Amino acid sequence: MVDTVPVTxxxxxxxxxxxxxxxxxxxRRAATPLLWxxxxxxxxxxxxxxxxxxxxxxxxxxxxxxxxxxxxxxxxNFTDLFAEADLRDILVRTVLWVVVVVGITMLISLALAxxxxxxxxxxxxxxxxxxxxxxxxxxxxxxxxxxALDPNSGVINVxxxxxxLLKSYGSSQADWLGRPNAAFVWMMVVAIFVSLPxxxxxxxxxxQTIPVELYEAARVDGASTWRAYRSxxxxxxxxSFLVAALINVIxxxxxxxxxxxxxxxxxGHETSTTxxxxxxxxxxxxxxxxxxxxxxxALVIIVVLVFLKATRWREQVS
Amino acid sequence: xxxLVAEPSLTGAPVARVRRVRSVPTGKKLLFAVxxxxxxxxxxxxxxxxxxxxxxxxxxLLDRGYVPQHWDWSNFTSIWKTGFxxxxxxxxxxxxxxxxxxxxxxxxxxxxxxRSRFRGRGLFLLLVLxxxxxxxxxxxxxxxxxxxxxxxxxxxxxxxxxxxxxNLAFSVWILNAYFSSIPAELEEAAMxxxxxxxxxxxxxxxxxxxxxxxxxxxxxxxxxxxxFIVALxxxxxPQQYPLTVAINNYVGQYSVDWGHLFAGSVIATIPVIIxxxxxxxxxxxxxxxxxxx
Numbered sequence: 194m195v196d197t198v199p200v201t202x203x204x205x206x207x208x209x210x211x212x213x214x215x216x217x218x219x220x221r222r223a224a225t226p227l228l229w230x231x232x233x234x235x236x237x238x239x240x241x242x243x244x245x246x247x248x249x250x251x252x253x254x255x256x257x258x259x260x261x262x263x264x265x266x267x268x269x270n271f272t273d274l275f276a277e278a279d280l281r282d283i284l285v286r287t288v289l290w291v292v293v294v295v296g297i298t299m300l301i302s303l304a305l306a307x308x309x310x311x312x313x314x315x316x317x318x319x320x321x322x323x324x325x326x327x328x329x330x331x332x333x334x335x336x337x338x339x340x341a342l343d344p345n346s347g348v349i350n351v352x353x354x355x356x357x358l359l360k361s362y363g364s365s366q367a368d369w370l371g372r373p374n375a376a377f378v379w380m381m382v383v384a385i386f387v388s389l390p391x392x393x394x395x396x397x398x399x400x401q402t403i404p405v406e407l408y409e410a411a412r413v414d415g416a417s418t419w420r421a422y423r424s425x426x427x428x429x430x431x432x433s434f435l436v437a438a439l440i441n442v443i444x445x446x447x448x449x450x451x452x453x454x455x456x457x458x459x460x461g462h463e464t465s466t467t468x469x470x471x472x473x474x475x476x477x478x479x480x481x482x483x484x485x486x487x488x489x490x491a492l493v494i495i496v497v498l499v500f501l502k503a504t505r506w507r508e509q510v511s
Numbered sequence: 512x513x514x515l516v517a518e519p520s521l522t523g524a525p526v527a528r529v530r531r532v533r534s535v536p537t538g539k540k541l542l543f544a545v546x547x548x549x550x551x552x553x554x555x556x557x558x559x560x561x562x563x564x565x566x567x568x569x570x571x572l573l574d575r576g577y578v579p580q581h582w583d584w585s586n587f588t589s590i591w592k593t594g595f596x597x598x599x600x601x602x603x604x605x606x607x608x609x610x611x612x613x614x615x616x617x618x619x620x621x622x623x624x625x626r627s628r629f630r631g632r633g634l635f636l637l638l639v640l641x642x643x644x645x646x647x648x649x650x651x652x653x654x655x656x657x658x659x660x661x662x663x664x665x666x667x668x669x670x671x672x673x674x675x676x677x678n679l680a681f682s683v684w685i686l687n688a689y690f691s692s693i694p695a696e697l698e699e700a701a702m703x704x705x706x707x708x709x710x711x712x713x714x715x716x717x718x719x720x721x722x723x724x725x726x727x728x729x730x731x732x733x734x735x736x737x738x739f740i741v742a743l744x745x746x747x748x749p750q751q752y753p754l755t756v757a758i759n760n761y762v763g764q765y766s767v768d769w770g771h772l773f774a775g776s777v778i779a780t781i782p783v784i785i786x787x788x789x790x791x792x793x794x795x796x797x798x799x800x801x802x803x804x
Contacts, residue, residue, distance in 0.1 A: 226630075226631065233616045233620035233635075233679060240672050240675070240677065244650040245650055247652075251652055305550065313541075314540075322554050323550070325784050326557075330783075332759060333779065340773075443646065450755075454759065475655070
């Protein structure tokens with residue numbers, strides 16, 4: 194290249210080119226990250242963030258029951274929502290749903306994680322069995338339970354009858370899903386059942402980070418197993434416990450298929466949580482449904498903020 | 512019982528304890544094993560009931576025996592006449608499409624955030640972390656309004672986009688962890704030997720990150736395969752339904768077609784449970800944003 198350029202022209206020419214190149218390079222340096230992460234940002238923007246905006250917008254709009262846009266609604270969707278006679282019960286039920294399901298799930302998971310952390314022959318196979326409710330669709334798991342609770346021939350009722358806990362088939366006692374309170378308890382059982390695998394695996398991962406030497410030291414000091422569990426395992430398991438519990442809170446709060454498949458939230462709204470209620474409203478009152486969504490979303494945001502604090506995201510990111 | 516002595520002598524106690532630890536394990540181990548198998552069976556029972564009901568002849572559906580008197584495969588053959596094949600294809604298209612899209616988008620993003628400390632990297636990872644906690648149910652109305660306004664030719668496209676978007680975070684996170692654990696020097700060494708950057712990526716980095724890639728692939732596929740509430744909202748005709756909605760559709764207003772419902776469930780569930788077994792140990796790290804591992 195140099196040979197073809199006149200000798201005198203070399204410095205000026207190359208300086209100009211260098212300048213051009215540096216502008217280009219700076220542009221390229223700014224654009225390079227966008228090339229790599231741009232598609233991800235675009236996908237998240239269109240699919241995850243835009244619906245949030247649409248949801249807020251819809252919550253201030255008025256629609257006819259079959260979905261025709263009728264103009265601005267001001268705060269009417271929210272005042273309508275708060276005027277719903279059932280809302281108070283639904284809110285209380287939602288809190289109960291999340292607290293009871295997550296609470297019991299985490300307690301059982303503590304025991305299961307401890308059990309599956311022990312060494313015994315066939316541990317791997319036993320752990321595989323644990324994942325079934327995690328991998329299977331919750332829709333189908335819920336339908337299995339609905340079928341098993343059939344008042345006339347459901348296998349749970351057959352079992353209860355065989356051990357003497359159920360007096361007669363087809364009775365109102367056998368119709369678990371027909372009674373709102375009993376139905377809600379059974380749906381909690383299903384929710385716990387499908388939440389256990391993830392929680393147990395999360396705690397198992399947490400257990401594996403605890404150095405064995407700590408237990409050896411405790412044993413040398415004469416600590417009992419229970420004492421070692423309380424003073425070593427529980428405190429060191431706290432971070433994984435917290436993160437697993439928070440993820441469960443989100444999952445259980447957003448859980449829709451269990452209630453939908455087992456009772457459709459009914460009779461009326463008597464077994465609905467706010468997520469199911471949002472879906473029921475959506476059929477005819479999309480504006481009010483959006484208002485309910487906005488409330489649900491606010492709750493999610495609070496949990497996300499706690500999650501960010503718990504995961505110490507800054508350390509993760511760096 | 513020597514350990515119950517209130518103040519064991521300094522020399523005596525360890526000996527007694529060591530003996531206890533050595534003599535008991537077999538019994539203890541057995542107890543743990545039995546307990547764990549019991550738990551495992553309890554976890555599998557509902558799915559056993561699913562298979563049993565699928566293979567129960569229709570005239571035995573109301574019987575109270577734990578297992579049918581005759582085993583019957585006919586639900587698995589007659590289900591294809593209910594349009595189930597179309598629904599299976601929709602599910603394959605949605606889950607396959609979403610997985611492909613997630614990979615196309617997540618691989619470069621995860622690789623770049625692992626290799627380069629560019630400006631805005633922290634912000635990007637924060638976005639990923641936050642969206643991981645978002646689920647479609649909380650913003651369903653927004654999704655419905657947005658995607659109806661897009662007027663896409665088929666809900667399959669909407670479902671591919673939605674499933675990809677909501678499953679992206681997991682893949683970015685787990686792939687980022689894998690790429691970060693592979694030293695950049697390995698790639699540089701290959702490049703010194705005359706391989707191009709892309710060649711080094713394809714021949715060195717991607718194979719080493721394969722466990723992470725497989726985990727992301729399977730997890731996204733299963734997530735999209737099992738998704739229900741968005742599919743229920745965005746589809747309107749039976750031939751548009753993916754499996755979850757199709758199976759929900761066997762529940763009629765007055766009667767439920769349990770035989771086909773569970774035959775369909777078996778076909779839809781058993782493969783993903785087996786698939787999940789392959790990635791079982793690696794999922795937690797991606798779900799908890801690595802804060803546990």
